[in-house]
Amino acid sequence: MVADGEVDTSRVTVKTYLPAYQKEQWQEHADQLGMSQSEYVKAMVQAGRRGFLDAPPDTAEAQPDDDTEGSGGDLRERVMAVLETDQHLDWDELLEALTDRIEDRLEDTLADLQDENRVRYSGRHGGYTLVEE
Structure with missing residues (x-):
C-alpha cells in the first residue's frame, strides 16, 4: 500500500x-x-x-x-x-x-468536443475522429 x-x-x-x-x-x-x-x-x-x-x-x-x-x-x-x-x-x-492531470484535461476536452458534435468516438474504428460537416 x-x-x-x-x-x-x-x-x-x-x-x-x-x-x-x-x-x-x-x-x-x-x-x-x-x-x-x-x-x-x-x-x-x-x-x-x-x-x-x-x-x-x-x-x-x-x-x-x-x-x-x-x-x-x-x-x-x-x-x-x-x-x-x-x-x-x-x-x-x-x-x-x-x-x-493531462489525462483529466484530455478527457474533459474530448467530452466537450463530443457535446459540440465536433468529434465522435467510433467503436468500429477504435478511436476518435472529426465529425464531417
Missing part, C-alpha cells in the same frame, strides 16, 4: 494489440537504437506525452512550456519548482509531477 502523497514505483505490465507490420517496424527501430522493444515503447510513449505539455493552459494546474530559449524555457522553472518540493525524484516521478 502506498501512503498519500507517495508515488507507487512498482513495475506493472501493459498490454496492447497492433498490426504485425507495426510491431516489426517498432522492433527494427528499437534494434537500430540498441533498445529492447519494451524500452523503446516506453520511451516513445513518454516522448509523446511530453508533447501534451505544449497544449494551451486550460486549468489552474496547467502551465505553458515555452521552448523558445532552446533549453526548455518555462519547463526549466517548473522542473526546479518540483525539485524544490520533492528533492529526489526519478524520471517517472518527475514526469508525473510535470504532466499532472
Whole structure:
C-alpha cells in the first residue's frame, strides 16, 4: 500500500494489440537504437506525452512550456519548482509531477468536443475522429 502523497514505483505490465507490420517496424527501430522493444515503447510513449505539455493552459494546474530559449524555457522553472518540493525524484516521478492531470484535461476536452458534435468516438474504428460537416 502506498501512503498519500507517495508515488507507487512498482513495475506493472501493459498490454496492447497492433498490426504485425507495426510491431516489426517498432522492433527494427528499437534494434537500430540498441533498445529492447519494451524500452523503446516506453520511451516513445513518454516522448509523446511530453508533447501534451505544449497544449494551451486550460486549468489552474496547467502551465505553458515555452521552448523558445532552446533549453526548455518555462519547463526549466517548473522542473526546479518540483525539485524544490520533492528533492529526489526519478524520471517517472518527475514526469508525473510535470504532466499532472493531462489525462483529466484530455478527457474533459474530448467530452466537450463530443457535446459540440465536433468529434465522435467510433467503436468500429477504435478511436476518435472529426465529425464531417
